[in-house]
Amino acid sequence: NAGVTQTPKFRILKIGQSMTLQCTQDMNHNYMYWYRQDPGMGLKLIYYSVGAGITDKGEVPNGYNVSRSTTEDFPLRLELAAPSQTSVYFCASSKTRQGREQYFGPGTRLTVT
């Protein structure tokens, strides 16, 4: 049981490039989340999903897109990367309706230069 896995662990992008951050969970959780964490700050919700085929915006969705074609996978797409997107990105999943007991992946550290 691997829990929540994220790839890649590190990535450097040039301004204007695009990339997809991968997230997979093997706990059969319906709810999945993408957060970003800037230095010295808490986590901010980018997008979330309550089940396959259903996604919704969080606090800071601009510049990102998501899809949820299966229960297990919840990729995050960055189009036209900007320096403001330099951050650590965490994917999380939870089983219960109110998002309790979120399980987090190890994170992806992204630098845009």
Added chain:
Amino acid sequence: TQLLEQSPQFLSIQEGENLTVYCNSSSVFSSLQWYRQEPGEGPVLLVTVVTGGEVKKLKRLTFQFGDARKDSSLHITAAQPGDTGLYLCAGGRETYKYIFGTGTRLKVLA
């Protein structure tokens, strides 16, 4: 925008000391979670409190949810170097979303 403010931002103490960190908001939450995050890793859930006034104990850690469900505290007794990390609170409402606080970075010196 809902805000969850944590205090202090940084705390450095000697092994064996007691400490309390706080999580405050002007908003009411249906539940509140505390996480600990170590460098290079994702946050790990410590506890969820859901009832105003609720107190939960986890070994040397005591968590309290305020009566009005707007604030919470985490008290650590006899801190150990293994308690070092970033402590995050997260408030939940009647949706699927949690608002995270800014965190308290704790360092316990041996």
